[in-house]
Amino acid sequence: MGFFNFIKKVLDTAKELEEESTIEKVKAEDIKSWIHNRKKSIAEEENKFLKQINARILSLADELEKEVTALQEVDFDDIKAEKRAKMIVGTNLDIYIGHLTNLIATLRELNITTTHNLLENITMIFRNFEQKSMKNFQKAAFLVGHKLGDIGVSTGKFFNDIRQQMKDNKTLINRAKIINIVDLKLTEIDNFEKTKLEFKSNIDAFKQNITKLETKKKGIDEEIDAVKKSQSYAKETKEREEFEKDKTELTKSIYKLRKLIDFKLLSNTFHSNHKQLAIIRSYKANFEEAFQRDAGRKLIGLLDEAKINKGNILDSINKITATQQKIENTIIEPDKIVDLNKDITIITHQIEDLNSKKELEQKKCDKFQTNREKILETIRDKLTKINVELE
Incomplete structure (x- = not known):
């Protein structure tokens, strides 16, 4: 059963160099x-x-x-x-x-x-x-x-x-092998091209959407400039500033009023009255909240019952009440610029997201292009072995 010795000889023969022939040039x-x-x-x-x-x-x-x-x-x-x-x-x-x-x-x-x-x-x-x-x-x-x-x-x-x-038939066998390899590699390139077209299509779609969003953003910026220059916005801004000023003044007035109240005296006066003590503790814990809850009526009641001189206190309460009434009667229109800036923020995030997706698709596209070049190089190398030069 020595025929296997012949197999080795055949395999060794397959390694012999291909005979020289004329170089054939083929355009890509x-x-x-x-x-x-x-x-x-x-x-x-x-x-x-x-x-x-x-x-x-x-x-x-x-x-x-x-x-x-x-x-x-x-x-x-x-x-x-x-x-x-x-x-x-x-x-x-x-x-x-x-x-x-x-x-x-x-x-x-x-x-x-x-x-x-x-x-x-x-x-x-x-x-x-x-x-x-x-x-x-x-x-x-x-x-x-x-x-x-x-x-x-x-x-x-x-x-x-x-x-x-x-x-x-060594030349024939070698050519058949290489031609089949090249054919498979060309199929790979075709698949790369199809995928690359998909990537480019996605990139173009992202670019179009980004352009639309940037145009929309520019329009909002122009709208903001127009609003800022309008007389109505100037008037609304002034009203908002006065409104905020009144709110600040109200907080200060309530704080000053609290300083006028002797909670220790009130607690000593009503130490045996649990209901009145609960009111005192409520005001002491969060004076502004308790005051705004009943407009100071319970506080005034306590002061009357305790027969405490409340002249300055009543003046402060009247001032606070007047300020509260003014705030409640003030109608403030929503700030258009705030809403428009929110729209710009949303659009900016959308643009950033699309840019990230576009960059990712571009990286994939570039990678496919690199792989395509590698395959082309492999094809060139294979063809040179059968004396064919790819131009």
Whole structure:
């Protein structure tokens, strides 16, 4: 079973340098049509070559069938050996013949349709056969080794012929392999281009939306300028300033009023009246809130009941009440500029978000472009191996 030595020789032969030939130049825009035409012409040559390979495989199957017949006709009565040895050899020979018959069936069903991994595919069949039949072969060879040797001769000659055919068609095999690789790489580039178009479409859509938002933002800025320059806004601004001034004054007045109240005296006066003490504690805890809740009426009631001089206190309360009334009667229009600035903030965030998405799409697009260039470089490198220069 020494035919595997021939496989190594075939693999070594595949590493030989390709014969020199004239450099063919192909323009980048013509590469697809060039590949299509070249695949067509190579397919015709490849079919002729593969027809020879398949014919040689069938020829080997015929040879092996004859050798199976010869093995089946072995007469152990003519062999001088112990009966037990004959029985062991006979049993293993029958098993080996079974494996050999399966190998022949596999070879007849085999139809090589491509030069890609041609040798590997054939080798795998014989390697599987060897793994299954080796032990039976070794035991059978004890008495009928001369007959089994014919199989090694046939397979050895077969691999010699395959080796020679591959050597004769080395250029064809190499070209077919490289053309197929380039064709696959071109398909990758086509897919890249489709994806790149999607990225560009998304980027353009983002740009359009950003432009619309920037136009809208500019319009709002112009509206803000117009509002600021209007007399009505100046009047509203003045009213808002006065309104805020009144609110500040109210807070100050309430604070001053609290300073006038002697909560310690009130607590001592009503120490046994839980209801009145609760009112005092409420005012003491949050004077402004308690005062605004009842306009100071409960506080005045406490002061009257305690007979405390409340002249200054009443003046302060009246002033506070007047200020509160003024605040309540003041109608303040919403500040248009505040609302417009909120709109600008929202639009600004939308623009920032779209810019982030646009930049992400651009990065993806750039990455695809880089990968495309790498694939083109691979194509150029592969084509140089078959003396083709991509311009």
